[in-house]
């Protein structure tokens with residue numbers, strides 16, 4: 547919410563662009579073709595959002611360079627910001643195609659639009675510096691959520707001084723909250739980050755992710771299924787489809803009834819995945835090799851069922 551306001555205040559423009567299936571919280575302007583629960587429960591365009599607000603939000607399919615370029619060509623000079631989960635994880639999990647984020651960065655720079663990376667899921671998870679560290683593409687603003695508070699309720703955003711200095715009281719864009727800078731959440735976030743550094747958590751998560759992936763691939767092979775398994779670091783998703791998944795439309799081709807059966811057989815076997823085809827899964831350092839092996843064996847039974 548604050549990133550969008552700041553981008554509008556900085557550019558003096560009103561239009562924002564988001565990608566279909568991405569979820570950025572329940573702020574009015576972003577509940578348009580939203581992912582996460584809004585998608586699972588069939589309300590990607592929420593009631594209660596005035597039409598006039600929703601009209602200022604333009605949507606694009608993720609990974610579609612042609613659609614992106616033509617939107618910028620038509621309306622680029624009116625676009626305040628593009629907000630994106632650089633690795634979208636609110637409609638399952640799909641990755642950016644080679645070059646997609648580069649083109650997005652280039653178009654935003656060319657037309658003077660603020661590029662916002664929503665790293666609420668990927669920040670501090672895929673790397674210490676989030677996905678932007680891994681892909682080497684710098685956004686203008688970065689949004690973080692609970693991860694910066696070690697799981698406690700908090701949100702944060704940041705970027706270059708040129709943009710951030712437009713915030714009140716230095717600049718004209720107002721932002722404030724009773725819990726801003728909440729010391730408890732900040733202490734928890736720092737403790738979590740220090741622990742991750744102490745145990746080299748990112749390398750461990752990558753290892754566990756790879757181990758989990760081989761378990762799931764083994765389960766798929768044993769069960770004779772060609773479903774698509776996606777993983778990056780400790781984030782994963784098993785789509786119940788055999789077609790490649792690069793955007794929301796691809797993800798929606800999944801067999802949701804089959805997912806539901808799989809989910810319940812796994813649950814009966816003691817493995818509790820997120821209860822939606824459109825939620826990503828996450829591993830943590832608490833998941834032991836035994837947990838991962840057990841998950842793979844329950845997954846074989848569930849896939850066979």
Ligand SMILES: Cc1ncc(COP(=O)(O)O)c(C=O)c1O
Pocket residue numbers: 569570571572582631636664665666667691692
């Ligand atoms: C990528 C992303 N952005 C934003 C949010 C919103 O966070 P909150 O519910 O804390 O507002 C979420 C929630 O899961 C998210 O996944």
